[in-house]
Amino acid sequence: MDGNTTLVAALLGILEGATEFIPVSSTAHLLLAGEVLGFESTAKTFEIVIQLGAVLAILSVYAKRLLGVAKLTPHDPEARRFFLSIVLACIPAGVLGIAFNDFIKETLFNSLTAIAIVLIVGGVILLFVDRLKLTVKHEDAMRVPLKTAFAIGLFQCLALMPGTSRSGATIVGGMLMGVSKRAAAEFSFFLTMPVMFGATLVDLLKNWDQLDGSAIWLIAVGFATAFITAVIVVRVVLDYISQNGYALFGWWRIIVGLAALGYFHI
Numbered sequence: 060m061d062g063n064t065t066l067v068a069a070l071l072g073i074l075e076g077a078t079e080f081i082p083v084s085s086t087a088h089l090l091l092a093g094e095v096l097g098f099e100s101t102a103k104t105f106e107i108v109i110q111l112g113a114v115l116a117i118l119s120v121y122a123k124r125l126l127g128v129a130k131l132t133p134h135d136p137e138a139r140r141f142f143l144s145i146v147l148a149c150i151p152a153g154v155l156g157i158a159f160n161d162f163i164k165e166t167l168f169n170s171l172t173a174i175a176i177v178l179i180v181g182g183v184i185l186l187f188v189d190r191l192k193l194t195v196k197h198e199d200a201m202r203v204p205l206k207t208a209f210a211i212g213l214f215q216c217l218a219l220m221p222g223t224s225r226s227g228a229t230i231v232g233g234m235l236m237g238v239s240k241r242a243a244a245e246f247s248f249f250l251t252m253p254v255m256f257g258a259t260l261v262d263l264l265k266n267w268d269q270l271d272g273s274a275i276w277l278i279a280v281g282f283a284t285a286f287i288t289a290v291i292v293v294r295v296v297l298d299y300i301s302q303n304g305y306a307l308f309g310w311w312r313i314i315v316g317l318a319a320l321g322y323f324h325i
Contacts, residue, residue: 064276065280067096068277069280069284070092070094071089071092071105071106071281071305072109072281072282074089075088075281075288076112076116076284076288076291077288077289079226079251079285080113080129080251081308082224082300082305083178083308084177085110085113086106087150087175087221087315088223089106090221105281106178107258109256109281110259111256112281112283113255113289114251114255114271114291115286116288116289118252120293120294121249122147127141127247128201132306137320139230140202143205144203144205145249145253148151148208148229149254149257150211151216152214152219153254156258160209160213163219167219167309168221168295171319174221174319175222175316175320177220178319179313181222181224182308182311184231185231185312186306186308187229187311194237196237196240197236198238199242200238200241200243200246203242203320211229211238213232214228214231214233215232215254225246225254226244229243229246229247229250229314230247240305241282242295244296244297252277
């Protein structure tokens with residue numbers, strides 16, 4: 060391990076924190092950037108674990124709000140319904156993720172061309188949905204109906220394919236189900252916490268014996284920079300989305316996907 064490797068780990072952490080909560084696929088960006096920068100130190104485990112840094116960032120931002128709802132749970136049906144909606148939305152992707160974890164990590168994560176194509180297709184879909192005149196039925200992320208939450212969870216299954224974007228899939232699903240753009244983003248944030256905690260735990264248990272001191276150091280660097288960057292991004296992205304929608308992120312996906320195809324095939 061040298062200073063350059065540590066710097067790359069820090070840069071990838073910043074990239075993770077900047078992209079985890081916007082619909083551009085942090086996984087795709089990390090895998091593509093890791094390939095370009097030549098970062099191969101337990102790369103797939105690194106990518107999964109530093110996402111936990113971004114997840115803890117969202118937890119820190121929403122801690123007061125979530126704790127307030129948690130305190131109301133024993134005697135407030137709305138509070139209980141909120142937590143149940145998160146559980147229901149996590150079930151589909153959780154079941155498929157556990158069942159097909161090895162296939163996803165060993166096959167889908169290794170096809171950078173497929174990831175680039177998925178980025179482009181997802182960008183086109185995001186642009187299309189963002190321009191639809193959809194009827195908004197739900198404007199509070201904590202009051203999403205259970206049926207709607209489960210449907211969003213089904214959309215989240217699409218994100219098992221690297222390049223799709225977990226937040227992108229759930230945001231598009233939410234909007235199509237009548238959730239406002241801002242509330243869809245917030246609900247996606249809330250879903251991140253249990254999903255990524257679970258994914259990180261499974262990955263660490265499977266790969267713990269492969270982690271040496273240098274790998275743990277690099278993961279720690281990426282984790283810290285992801286956390287700091289994500290705290291900053293989360294605080295500004297909701298206001299941007301409320302005012303401008305998702306078109307910027309759709310074009311972002313398309314440009315990155317085309318650039319990746321050009322880099323790997325030209």
